[in-house]
Amino acid sequence: MTTTATRRQTSDEKTPSTGAFTVAHSDLVDALKTLALPATGRKQLPVFSRALATVRPGQVELTTFDFDVAATVTLPATGTTTGRMLLDHPSLTKVLSAAVKGTTKAIADRLDVTVTTPDHTPVVHIGGYSLPLDDTIAVDTFPHLPLTTAPTYVAAREIFSTLVERVTPAADRGITLPILTGINTVLDKGSMTLTATDRYRLASGTIPVNGTTTEKVLIPASVLAKLLPRLTSAQVRLGVDVIAGTTWFTLADDTTTVQIRTLDGEYPTVSSILEQTPTRTVTVPRSQLLQAATRAASLTAAVTTSKNSPVTLTVTSDALTLAPATHGDPTKVTAPALQATVTGETDVWTTGANPAFLLAAIATLTADEVTLHLTDPSRPMVLTDAGDIDYRHVLMPVRLAS
CATH class of the missing domain: 3.10.150.10 (DNA Polymerase III, subunit A, domain 2)
Known part of the structure; x- marks a missing residue:
């Protein structure tokens, strides 16, 4: 959807922090974690480390924005006085953590946090302590969020x-x-x-x-x-x-x-790549494939200088073998064969695979059995859960040493 951007008008006078609210300690801590990516990412402008708190009756809306990502969390609040204030995100996060040191989580979760703005300075009240936050950045310096429409x-x-x-x-x-x-x-x-x-x-x-x-x-x-x-x-x-x-x-x-x-x-x-027609499929138990790939990767790291030296996948008419790489004669390397259900072509098929990428691919699959969809050894191989192609993970072949 294409929309036209409009910006709110600002006056030459700097807007100070105003308002007040009380929220649950656990709710505020969780909200600050969500707001952390924009607030702790880019550091070009000090305002990027601030959270804009917009207080309305019964709720407070907390927002961080660094021109690339905006995150907004709305919390239920009591004792609200309508207004807007800028809160130092890193400092507030540290204060909320330090204020509950030595207490159990159950007690901390029952605490409330109140933020007020006497003399337009944000002050945090928790557990009998009151601590002011930095107030050197005016509210109206906070960047305007993109005026997106309601998600559909x-x-x-x-x-x-x-x-x-x-x-x-x-x-x-x-x-x-x-x-x-x-x-x-x-x-x-x-x-x-x-x-x-x-x-x-x-x-x-x-x-x-x-x-x-x-x-x-x-x-x-x-x-x-x-x-x-x-x-x-x-x-x-x-x-x-x-x-x-x-x-x-x-x-x-x-x-x-x-x-x-x-x-x-x-x-x-x-x-x-995703729609290539396989000339054969190989189905094996996921747990066995994961174990074989893990051992092949570990043995490769043990005998070569690079842990990403390709492991060798060999398919026969009824089995799949994953052999580790070696600096020596590859014809002298053997590995246990996994019994497999193979359909299509049955001649011996061999290719290389990055062991780390192979392990990562297997980790994304969730069924009890995994199916490898194979064409030519020089073409990508596709891994899926057996009987389900809604998710596909493709590995590019790695050239094996002669």
Whole structure:
């Protein structure tokens, strides 16, 4: 959805902190954890370390924003006096922790925290202590949030979180190709597909959602992976807005709203890899495959200088073997064979795989059995839960030494 950005007018006079509220200690501590990513990330401007508290009757809305990510948490509050104040996020976090030192969690959870603004200075009151926070930054210096619309897609939070956890390991962590640090997200009227790749592996999965339009965005993987677990409602709402040429992704539940600046760029086309027709499939118990991959990786690290030297996968008509790498003669290396159900071609098939990537791929699968979908040894291999291709993890082959 494309919207037009408008900015609230500000006067030349600096706005001081005003208002007051009381909230549960445990609620405020939890909210500050959610707000921590924008507040402790970029350090170019001091205001990035501040949380804007907007006090309304019966509630307080806490927000952090660093121009890339905005996080807002709404808490029930008592003793409210309407106003807006800037709270030093790191200092407030430390005060709340220090004030309950030596007490049990049960006692700490029963404490209330009151914040007032005498002389326009935020003061924290907890457990008989009163401590002022820094007040050198005026309220109106806090950046304006993007004026996104209400999210229109709805997804089950646990299902969405699980898929994000599964695809995130395949996202790039470098800075050479920024678009590969994102999760390519395609929202449709009835489904959402997430895809991540670092060029050496690829993960993609689809889950059901309720929506009304089709959108495609590239969400920073590290940001989504850190913030999504902070949401707790059974369902989450998702939205996409284009504001002044910038695309924002909104993620919200009953108490928390996160707005994420998406990445620019054209994501690589991966459909030909995901949709390749296998010439054979190999199905093995997941626990046995994980054990074999773990031992092959450990033995490789023990006998080579690089723990990522490729392990050798060999498929016969009824078995799969994972052999460790070696600096010596590879023909002298043997490994136990795993009994497997093999369909399609039955001639001997051999390729190499990065052991760390193979272990990470197996870790994202959840069924009792895993199926490897294979074509040519020089082509990518696809791993799925047996009988389920809604989630696919792809590994690029690694050339084996002659």
